[in-house]
Amino acid sequence: MPRNRRPQPKAEKRAELIAAARTLLLRDGYDATPMNRIAQAADVTPNTIYWYFRDKDELLIGVLDDLLAEILADHSAVAGRPLSNQLAWLVERLRLVSSLVSTVHTRIELSPPIDEWHTRFHITMNDLVERQLPRPLPAKTHDQELRIVAYVIEGLVTHDADATASRSTCKALADRLQTIASAVQE
Amino acid sequence: MPRNRRPQPKAEKRAELIAAARTLLLRDGYDATPMNRIAQAADVTPNTIYWYFRDKDELLIGVLDDLLAEILADHSAVAGRPLSNQLAWLVERLRLVSSLVSTVHTRIELSPPIDEWHTRFHITMNDLVERQLPRPLPAKTHDQELRIVAYVIEGLVTHDADATASRSTCKALADRLQTIASAVQE
DNA sequence: ACCTGAACACCGTTCAAGT
DNA sequence: ACCTGAACACCGTTCAAGT
Numbered sequence: 001m002p003r004n005r006r007p008q009p010k011a012e013k014r015a016e017l018i019a020a021a022r023t024l025l026l027r028d029g030y031d032a033t034p035m036n037r038i039a040q041a042a043d044v045t046p047n048t049i050y051w052y053f054r055d056k057d058e059l060l061i062g063v064l065d066d067l068l069a070e071i072l073a074d075h076s077a078v079a080g081r082p083l084s085n086q087l088a089w090l091v092e093r094l095r096l097v098s099s100l101v102s103t104v105h106t107r108i109e110l111s112p113p114i115d116e117w118h119t120r121f122h123i124t125m126n127d128l129v130e131r132q133l134p135r136p137l138p139a140k141t142h143d144q145e146l147r148i149v150a151y152v153i154e155g156l157v158t159h160d161a162d163a164t165a166s167r168s169t170c171k172a173l174a175d176r177l178q179t180i181a182s183a184v185q186e
Numbered sequence: 187m188p189r190n191r192r193p194q195p196k197a198e199k200r201a202e203l204i205a206a207a208r209t210l211l212l213r214d215g216y217d218a219t220p221m222n223r224i225a226q227a228a229d230v231t232p233n234t235i236y237w238y239f240r241d242k243d244e245l246l247i248g249v250l251d252d253l254l255a256e257i258l259a260d261h262s263a264v265a266g267r268p269l270s271n272q273l274a275w276l277v278e279r280l281r282l283v284s285s286l287v288s289t290v291h292t293r294i295e296l297s298p299p300i301d302e303w304h305t306r307f308h309i310t311m312n313d314l315v316e317r318q319l320p321r322p323l324p325a326k327t328h329d330q331e332l333r334i335v336a337y338v339i340e341g342l343v344t345h346d347a348d349a350t351a352s353r354s355t356c357k358a359l360a361d362r363l364q365t366i367a368s369a370v371q372e
Numbered sequence: 373a374c375c376t377g378a379a380c381a382c383c384g385t386t387c388a389a390g391t
Numbered sequence: 392a393c394c395t396g397a398a399c400a401c402c403g404t405t406c407a408a409g410t
Contacts, residue, residue: 010373029295035403045376047405056403099295105288105344109215122345144355147347148338155337158291159308169330196392221384231395233386242384 014052017042018062025063026096030056030103057111064104064117067097068124075128083132084174087153088167094157101158122150133181145180149173200238203228204248211249212282216242216289243297250290250303253283254310261314269318270360273339274353280343287344308336319367331366335359 008016020042024033035056039046053059071093078089094101104121107114126146130136137145152173156166194202206228210219221242225232239245257279264275280287290307293300312332316322323331338359342352 013374031292031296034401036401046403047377048375050404051374102288102291102294106217106292108288109285110217144351144358147341147345147351147355148334148358151341151345152334152337155333155340159337161333165330165333169333172330172334199393220382222382232384233396234394236385237393 010052014062017044017049017052017059018066021059022063022066025060025100029099030060030107057107057114060100060103060107061113061117064100064121067100068121072124072128079132082174083129083178084167084171086132087129087149087170087173091153091156091166091170092163094153095160098157098160101154125150125153129177133177135181137177137181138183141180145177149177196238200248203230203235203238203245204252207245208249208252211246211286215285216246216293243293243300246286246289246293247299247303250286250307253286254307258310258314265318268360269315269364270353270357272318273315273335273356273360277339277342277352277356278349280339281346284343284346287340311336311339315363319363321367323363323367324369327366331363335363 017038021033021038024038024041035046035049038059039049042049049059053062071090074093075086075090078086081089104114104118108118109115129146129149136142152169155161156169161169203224207219207224210224210227221232221235224245225235228235235245239248257276260279261272261276264272267275290300290304294304295301315332315335322328338355341347342355347355
């Protein structure tokens with residue numbers, strides 16, 4: 001007995017599909033999670049998903065937005081701590097999601113929307129890091145230093161370094177940023 | 187008219203299949219290159235490939251070994267230059283192959299042989315970098331500093347930073363390594 | 373507007389059969 | 392030992408049809 005009329009508003013159902021996808025994508029990874037199984041987990045037929053999302057990549061973006069919003073929200077709880085702690089916290093947070101980090105990188109070439117999402121993600125993260133510094137980085141090395149931080153954090157996340165190694169590397173990153181920022185003392 | 191008897195030694199045919207795969211994998215990427223098309227380029231049926239390689243990942247490893255050997259061989263031509271130049275050279279070299287870098291990271295979880303290859307790759311690269319230093323890094327920060335170099339290089343490769351940005355970042359990396367190495371002056 | 377059953381085109385891989 | 396034709400199980404996606 002198919003109930004075709006919306007028992008829920010569209011946004012709510014969309015969120016349900018994203019929630020189902022999120023659980024499976026995080027547990028099994030993007031490639032190993034067929035639309036099939038996501039639909040099943042959400043109690044719909046596979047093609048129903050295509051009413052709410054253009055394709056599997058758009059569904060992935062829904063999940064990514066969800067995860068990013070959660071990380072940003074949770075960050076406020078640690079925003080007072082020293083920068084090195086915050087970076088280590090971020091690494092641990094992203095580690096829970098590392099399989100999707102790799103997936104995003106792979107799919108940048110295959111999907112323009114994923115490419116845009118990835119760019120937005122890095123801008124967001126750069127802003128977050130920069131806001132934690134006592135004063136802005138000198139324009140000259142600004143981009144370069146933020147790139148180094150981003151790449152090292154990504155490396156720590158995707159090549160799962162153990163927690164203590166990751167903490168000390170974050171310390172080194174934070175020290176470097178703060179040394180540079182306070183050297184503009186003039 | 188199927189010629190079934192080996193007109194060539196096994197290793198040679200294997201190399202031909204790898205060469206065909208290499209061209210297509212680099213041009214179109216792993217996901218967008220069906221076994222189908224690789225076979226076609228090598229003038230065999232798809233299942234013939236499975237006589238020489240267990241699966242698509244083993245074929246990928248064949249291509250990766252090929253590329254790595256070539257990079258190591260080409261490196262000898264620049265081994266005399268300053269470290270920062272060598273790092274920038276490496277970034278440009280890996281950039282030609284960046285889609286496979288992402289592929290490897292994604293497939294680590296899906297294929298144990300790829301995982302092993304990836305580990306070997308990082309060991310090889312660490313050795314290469316370390317050999318260029320005037321003296322060995324202090325044991326205390328040894329692993330950490332090599333990790334930073336590896337991750338930043340990977341970041342530069344996969345997030346295609348422009349060549350000048352990449353060069354200056356490599357300079358920063360090299361300066362840091364050399365400062366640390368010569369601080370053990372005792 | 374929302375959802376389904378059935379199909380499509382494609383994919384990696386296998387297998388029985390040939391030489 | 393080496394290779395093929397044909398098939399298998401699976402995949403993302405579409406479409407005509409239902410409510």
